[in-house]
Amino acid sequence: MKSISSQFDLFDDAPGYRQTPRATPRKRKSESPSTPPGWDDEEAAQRLEQGGRYRILRKLVPRPIIPRAESAFPNLAVLVDTETTGLNHAKDEIIEIGAVAFTYDDEGAVGDVVGIYSGLRQPSDPIPAEIIRLTGITDEMVAGLEIDVAALDALxxxxxxxxxxxxxxxxxxxxxxxxxFASKAWACSVKEIPWADLGFEGNKLGYLVGQSGLFHEGHRATDDCNALLEVLARPAGEGGAPPFSQLLRSSERSRVRIYAENAAFDMKDHLKGRGYRWSDGSDGRPRAWWIEIDDELEEEELRYLRTEIYGWEDAEPLIQRLTAFDRYRT
Known part of the structure; x- marks a missing residue:
């Protein structure tokens, strides 16, 4: 999820957006002064894994940044993660935002990282103790800081x-x-990827990273973006396609949100059992049970409501048509 030194990002000495990468040091054999001469960490890890009694997690190493013009992949996506003072966007505030831009092709293959932004921000009120515990971000770390919105917008x-x-x-x-952000198409890597079908035991980022054979320092925005990128890019499931390809296909489909307005109170368990959720109207939506489905399922869902809920063939429930540009808004 979601320091002032090490926080800004894993690459920069100061906060902000940068496209030009630093020189990459020459690859050396994985030795350290504390290990015997000739010792190779990766070779040792592979030997342990071959016996079937051990599973080794590799430390996640963020991908290098290259200039956008040097990537052969035509499309651009940005992974975004925020750390906030609470869960309510109407009153709580962002205290950290991280973004990692990467290229991809039309088939959903992940290309190169071409930009990164990370920044801290001082909120109006002190950071709650629970948020400090979760994120490690303290009032001292954010004192006097603001997010460079112009740099973020450029990404x-x-x-x-x-x-x-x-x-x-x-x-x-x-x-x-x-x-x-308002004019952009959005995709959700929690809801739009069938992680269980791909062999994962949950959709929390920690589970996904661990089951991908990696570990990372979690609960900091840019670190989590880099971790999610690796999970999205690695082959998964029987077909071995990267999960990002499924996310891309999902983002291209239109969906419908159907509201069962004025449904009888005693129908609530039926609706809940079918996957409907309750909206109390406080977020601007109608006060009603609602469901969001792929558009090809619309007629089937209307038939269910007319026969099982309303008992009236001419009932016309409220329908909202959604694309990636509309989804996940309040």
Whole structure:
């Protein structure tokens, strides 16, 4: 998820967006002064794994940044993660935002990292103790700091797709920070990838990273973006396709949100059992049970409501048609 030194990002000496990478040191054999001469960490790890009694996690190493013009992949996506003072975007505030831009092709193959932004921000009120415990971000770390919105916008503006691991949480906070986010297509790597079908035991980022054979320093925005990118890019499931390819296909499909307005109270268990959720109207939605489905399932769902809930063939429930540009807004 979601320091002032090491926080800014894993590459920069100061906060902000940068496209030009540093020189990469020559690859050396994995030795350290504390290990015997000739020792190779990776070789040792592979030997342990071959016996079937051990599973080794590798430390996640962020991908190098290259200039956008040097990537052969035509499309651009940006992974975004926020750390906030609470869960309510209407009153809580962003205290950290991280973004990692990467290229991809039309088939969903992940290309290169071409930009990164990370920044801290001092909120109006002191950071709650629980947030400090979760994120490690303290009032001293954010004192006097502001997010460079212009630098962040420069990364977001050319993106074809913005991705968050729980976009329904991150999008409202991001749109409150900058209107540039409002005009973008969004995808959610929690809801739009069938992780269980790909052999994962959960959709929390820690589970996904661990089951991908990696570990990382979690609960900091840019670190989590780099971790999610590796999970999205690695082959998974029987077909061995990267999960990002499924996310891309999902983002291209339109969906419908159907509201069972004025449904009888005694129908609530039926609706809940079918996957409907309750909206109390406080977020601007109608006060009703609702469901979001692929558009090809619309007629089937309307038939269910007319026969099982309303008992009236001419009933016309409220329908909202959604694309990636509309989803995950409040």
């Amino acid at each position: 977001i503006e050319p993106a074809d797709l913005v991705i968050a691991h729980n976009a329904a949480f991150d999008r409202p906070f991001c749109e409150k920070l900058s209107p540039t």
